[in-house]
Amino acid sequence: MIKDLLLPDLGEGIEGAEVSEVSVSVGDKVSSEDIVLVLESDKASMEIPAETGGTIKEVLVAVGDEIEIGQLLFKIEAEKTSQKRETKEETPPKFEKAKGVPTPPPSTQNDVTGNYSKSKPSDGSFASPGVRKLARELNINLAIIKPTGEKGRITKIDLHSYIKSQMLSSGNNVRAQKEINFSQWGEVEVKKLTKIKKVTGRRLQEAWQTIPHVTQHDESDITELDQFRKKLKKDHSKEGVKITFLPFLMKACVMALKQFDSFNSSLDHTGNNLIIKGYYNIGIAVDTEEGLVVPVIKEVDKKSIVELSEELMDISKRSKSKALKPKEMKGGTFTISSLGGIGGTAFSPIVNPPEVAIMGVSRSKLKPVFAKETQSFEPRLIMPFSISYDHRVIDGALAARFTSKVASILNDVSLFKD
DSSP states (O other): OEEEEEOOOOOTTOOEEEEEEEOOOTTOEEOTTSEEEEEEETTEEEEEEOSSOEEEEEEOOOTTOEEETTOEEEEEEEOTTSOOOOOOOSSOOOOOTTSOOOOOOGGGTTOTTHHHHTSOOTTSOEEOHHHHHHHHHTTOOGGGSOOOSGGGEEOHHHHHHHHHHHHHHHTOOOOOOOOOOGGGGSOOOOOOOOHHHHHHHHHHHHHHHHSOEEEEEEEEEOHHHHHHHHHHHHHTGGGTOOOOSHHHHHHHHHHHHHHSGGGGEEEOTTSSOEEEOSSOOEEEOEEETTEEEOOEEOOGGGSOHHHHHHHHHHHHHHHHTTOOOGGGGSOOSEEEEEOTTTOOSOOOOOOOTTOSEEEEEOOOEEEEEEETTTTEEEEEEEEEEEEEEETTTOOHHHHHHHHHHHHHHHTOGGGGOO
């Protein structure tokens, strides 16, 4: 019996991926757990198992292909011992989240688009799960979009065209770069953007266009805290734990978030309600050769400085080797982007939706600060930082109070001695 292997649901927020490796060829025998395909999606590599033991009869994808959820990948001749599926269903089964995609009954196996056209949703439109999910996130009624796909199916291009037309009509369109022959002025090199940079670029552009950004700049005296950090680093040096300033920033932000819960929230899909989160998961921007990735450290409020340091070492190493799992980049409530190890005096980071605020940290410097006690200037280590926020949720006065609170927390070493 021939079984179809379709691209399963890859998790929330992932609509498709690029094929980076095809591990099998026609005629190869596989077990249900054998890896047949490796994908590069958003910010991680993922392995796709065969799900069915048997012989590969047809390979329908190649390295470099952009594929979507529900797309046909392989045809596998199942082993005779495999249990046969019932064929009495009139409609194909729905995709099951995180468990892969069930094989459609024989009547629809040779027509992937039939999976959509034979199961008519309540809004009267036909679309793939990826297209339908994006429409839900953007609150778009698919019934008003003219389909161009086979058997009246709304394609991703149809949805994108509709979004583009709405942007044009509202005056929010971004003009495309005109084609220019730069070589007429000298030697050039064409370098293709990585998958991560393309995905990140699209998301940042969307965030910048849809979120009214404002940035509040501030600074904190971290002289005593840095001395404490160095002592803690020395105490744990034999354990191989690298203690940077980042865990202290994470803990300080959580303390402030608990007092100013609007910064630890998200707008719901209607834009009329604020979802206040009772958990504190901090996204950390990590610079890699492929581009920027943002793994999320969960339950920061429940972890010590040393525990956070160990987790940061692990997450940084796996980020750079593309070994992060999709679930490790979800569920963030607030993000920190630190450029302190590189340089700069200040910058305005872009909010990472659905979050409403992000911290940007620049390089700390020794500065002369006037001390009232001694009536003289003393060298102090000053850390500049900024908070970009969604002005629909947070106003300037609240932002100033938040940054002042973060600065005062970082100035109080006793808050970190637990």
